[in-house]
Amino acid sequence: MSTYYSVLEVTPTTDAWVADYIGPANKLVAQYGGKYLARTDSHERLEGEGENPALRIIIEWPSREAAVNFMNDPEYVPHLKARTAGSVSHHALVEAKDDLA
Structure with missing residues (x-):
C-alpha cells in the first residue's frame, strides 16, 4: 500500500463553519x-x-482508501458541505511515488 497526501487550498468566504468543523x-x-x-x-x-x-x-494518509473513506464518512459529509459552501476549496489526492525516477 502506498502513502497518499491530501493537498488542500482553502480560502474561507465566511468563518461561520470553521468552529464546528x-x-x-x-x-x-x-x-x-x-x-x-x-x-x-x-x-x-x-x-x-x-x-x-x-x-x-x-x-x-496510510492509503488511498483511508483518504476516500474519510471524505465519504457520513459523520464528515455535513462538515465537508459546510466547508465547500463557506470557502473556495481545492483538494488533490497525491500518491507518494515518483513516476519519473
Whole structure:
C-alpha cells in the first residue's frame, strides 16, 4: 500500500463553519489514520501566477482508501458541505511515488 497526501487550498468566504468543523475533522482524520503535516496560512507562491489561498493543508494518509473513506464518512459529509459552501476549496489526492525516477 502506498502513502497518499491530501493537498488542500482553502480560502474561507465566511468563518461561520470553521468552529464546528475543526473538532470533527481532527477526530475523523485520526480515525482514518491520517496525520496533519501542515495547516497554515504561512506559505508563499514560488512559481506561477494567481491568488494565494488563505490556508494550505497537507494530510498524510496510510492509503488511498483511508483518504476516500474519510471524505465519504457520513459523520464528515455535513462538515465537508459546510466547508465547500463557506470557502473556495481545492483538494488533490497525491500518491507518494515518483513516476519519473
